[in-house]
C-alpha cells in the first residue's frame with residue numbers, strides 16, 4: 001500500500017500515531033485491516049531501556065468500531081523484542097500498542113466504550129440487537145460483562161439523603177432506593193428494605209445531615225440508630241398519602257349520609273325497573289367480556305387510578321402541572337386533562353364489536369323472552385340456521401343478559417349517586433383554587449349534606465395549607481382542633497403523627513422533599529420494565545448508577 005494512501009486511511013479510521021496500515025481487505029460486511037507498529041525500537045517494560053532486536057512476531061485480531069456499517073477487524077502484527085540489558089530479568093517482551101488496544105483485549109477501548117454505552121441505555125438483549133444492526137458482533141453476555149466492568153461512579157459525600165422503597169415484585173419483594181436530594185441522583189440501590197441493611201449503609205456515610213423518609217418503622221429505626229447526627233424529615237408526599245388513606249375511610253362512613261340527602265326517589269324507581277328487566281336491543285347487546293380480559297382491564301385501570309392519586313398528591317403539595325408531568329413521565333396535556341376531570345380516564349370500548357353472532361341476535365332475544373334461557377339450546381337453534389361460531393360465544397351473550405340488565409341499557413348514574421369516597425378524597429385534598437367551578441359545587445354539596453364531612457374538610461385544608469406553606473409551627477394548633485373534632489379516624493391519624501412528631505414537623509417546615517426520589521423510582525420502574533422483569537440487582541444498579 002502506498003504511504004499516502006495508508007496515511008489517508010489511517011486518518012479515516014482514526015488510528016493512533018505510530019500505527020501503520022499495511023493492507024486492507026474489504027468485503028460486503030467486513031473491513032479487514034492489517035496494521036503494524038512502525039517504531040524501530042521499543043522500551044522494555046522492566047528496565048525501560050529501548051531495544052531494536054526483534055525476536056519474532058505473531059498475529060492478533062481485534063474488533064474495532066464499525067466503519068460505514070461494516071465490521072472493522074484489525075489484524076495486528078505484534079513484534080517480540082529481546083531486551084539488551086544484561087541484568088534485566090526480562091529476556092523477551094512484546095511491544096505495546098498504546099492507544100490502540102490493551103494486552104489480551106479482543107476489542108479496542110473505543111469499541112468497548114460504545115458497547116458499554118449501548119448496554120447502559122438498552123440492556124443485554126436489546127443492546128445486542130442494536131449492536132448487530134450497526135455492525136458489531138457481540139452477545140448479550142459479552143455486553144453485560146463489559147457493562148459490569150464499568151467502575152462505579154465516584155462516591156461523593158451526601159448531605160441530604162432521600163430514602164424510599166420500591167417494589168421488585170409488588171407485594172412480594174422490595175428494595176431501597178437512596179437518592180442524593182441535592183444532586184438529584186441515585187447513589188445506591190439496596191436489595192431489601194430492612195432496617196439493618198439501611199443502617200449499615202448509613203454508618204458508612206457519616207456525612208449525611210438530613211434524612212428524608214416515609215413514615216414506616218424500618219427507615220425511621222435505621223436513621224435513629226445509624227445516623228443520630230442527622231435531622232429526620234418525613235416526606236410530604238407520604239404525609240399527603242397517609243392523610244388521603246384516612247380521608248377515604250372517614251368519607252366512606254359519611255357515604256350513606258351524603259347519598260340519603262341526595263334524592264329519596266331513585267330507590268323505588270330502580271325496583272320497578274328491575275321487575276321490568278329491560279332487555280338490550282339487537283344493536284346494544286354485547287357479549288360479556290371474558291374474565292381474563294376483564295381482569296387485565298381492571299389491572300390497567302387500577303394502575304391509572306394509582307397514577308391519578310400520585311398526581312394529585314404531587315399537585316396538592318404545590319407542584320405546577322408541568323413539574324408533575326415531568327416527574328411522572330407524562331405529557332403536560334394528559335396531566336391537565338386528568339386533573340380537570342378529577343379522575344383517571346376510563347377507557348371503555350367506544351363502539352360495539354361486530355360479531356358473527358349479530359345476524360342471529362334478534363332470533364335469540366325472541367327465544368329468550370319466550371323463556372328459553374339455556375345457552376346450549378339457543379346455540380343449537382341458531383347453529384341449525386348456519387351460525388358459524390361456538391357455544392362459548394352464545395354463552396357470553398347470554399351471560400350478559402343474566403348480569404344486571406341495568407348495566408347494559410341504563411345511562412351512567414349522575415349527581416351524588418356518583419359519590420365515591422375515593423373521588424371525594426382528592427376533592428378534599430386539593431387546593432380549592434385549583435378546582436373547576438363544577439368540582440367546587442360538588443365539594444360544597446358534600447359538605448352541606450354531612451356535618452362530619454364539613455368538619456373533615458376544614459381540618460384537611462388546615463393541614464394541607466400548613467404543608468403547602470411550610471408552617472410546621474401550626475402543627476400543635478391543628479392537633480388540638482383534631483382532638484376537639486371527635487372524628488375517630490382523624491384523631492388516630494393525628495396520634496400516629498405525634499409518635500414521629502419531630503420528623504413530621506420538620507417535613508411540614510423544611511423545604512426538603514422526596515420528589516426527586518419519586519422521580520427516580522419512576523425511572524427505575526421504566527428501566528425494570530424495559531428489562532422484561534429479568535432485572536437482577538447488580539445489573540439494574542449498574543445501569544441506574546451510571547446513567548447520566
Ligand SMILES: [Zn+2]
Nearest residue numbers: 044047083088
Ligand atoms: Zn529489560
